Amino acid sequence: MTHGPKHLPAHISALLDRQQRSPDGQPADSAGTPWSGRDLSGEGNPLHTFDGDDGLIAAALGEARRRLLAGDTDEPGFVNALAGQRVFAPVIATGHGDAEQGDKEADISLVTLTASDGRSAMPVFTSVEELTAWHPQARPVAAEAERVMLAALAEGAQLVVLDPGSPILTFVVRGPAVEALARGRRWTPSYQDQELAQALAELPDMCPGVTGLRLSPGQGIMSAAADGSAVIGGGAGPELSIGVVVEPGTDAVGVRLALAAVQAAIEDIDLLRERADSVQVIRAADQS
Structure with missing residues (x-):
């Protein structure tokens, strides 16, 4: 049986655009031999x-x-350092055996995962060693972070997980940061976003019993290095904490109503949905 030529999805082709090319313009290895129609599962075929x-x-x-x-930079400092850097997206090659031709015609697919909270995530790696340690059958496609983030969005990924299973650090890049990198823009986290803070500033006037809001990093931004030390950034939990300041003397029922009013009000803030990956609404810490 023979098979027609395979056509890669556009976002995977975009990743391969940075690769070597054969004389007819097809993705190729460093010797100019096209990847199309080759068995990509063996040694000697890194992308x-x-x-x-x-x-x-x-x-x-x-x-x-x-x-x-070392604690010398923060979450946005690390995320924005990804801009323009070469990283590796894992692809899995599958194919149909052809006894007459003696080779395989390869399909290539990016790897996606399901995060613990059910969201779709795409693994990305800083080195070939990290990638092959995580999945020995995967092959690395090298591309600038911007291209890889675009490919993640095209796959429907809501998160990018940098170096999953790493003996050094696994770092989650959340949706708004993925979009910012894909667009070639610097990422400002929601808890440092002055435009977002301004958009939320009028909410207390619409919420009975609420006198103010305090924005701060959510507990979910924290992650841990492989040695157990805390890292400020890279966690997958709530990114933005909205602390609700209630009127003095408010009882427990009033507090619950105030928090519910804020929770309902923020659902109508388009900028919040765009800029914040995940939000927790709590009573302001100094009032608890």
Whole structure:
């Protein structure tokens, strides 16, 4: 049996656009041999073909990770350091055996995961070693972070998980940050977003018993390095904490009503849905 030519999805083709090309313009290895129709499951067929690429973590990204682990930079500092850096997206090659041709015609698909909260996530890696340790059958496609984030969005991923299972650090890049990187923009987290704070400033006037709101990082931004040390950033939990300040003397029922009023009011804030990955509404800490 023979098979017609395979056509890669556009977002995977976009990743491969940075790769070497054969004379007829097809994605190819460094010798110019097309990937199409080849068995990609064996050794000698890595897709990380940046000129002189050693497959190690990019120097600037490695330094940003070191600074994050040392507490010398914060979550947006690390996320924005991804811009322009070469990372690796894992692809799985499958194919139909052809006895007459003696090879395989390969289909290529990106790998996606389901996060613990049910959201779709795409794994991305800083080095070939991290990727192959996580999934020995996967093959690395090297591309700038912007291209990889675009591919993640095209796959419907709501999160990007950087180096899952890493012996150093696993870091979750949440949806708004993925979109900002994909568009070539700097990412400002919702808890530092002054425009968002302004959009929420009028809510207390619409919520009985509420005198103010305090925005702060949610507990869910925290993650842990492999040695157990706390890392400010990279967690998958609530990103933004909205602390509700209630009128003095408000009883427990009044507090619950005030929190419910704020929760209902924020559902109508389009900018909040755009800028914040996940939100928790709580009573302001100094009133509890």
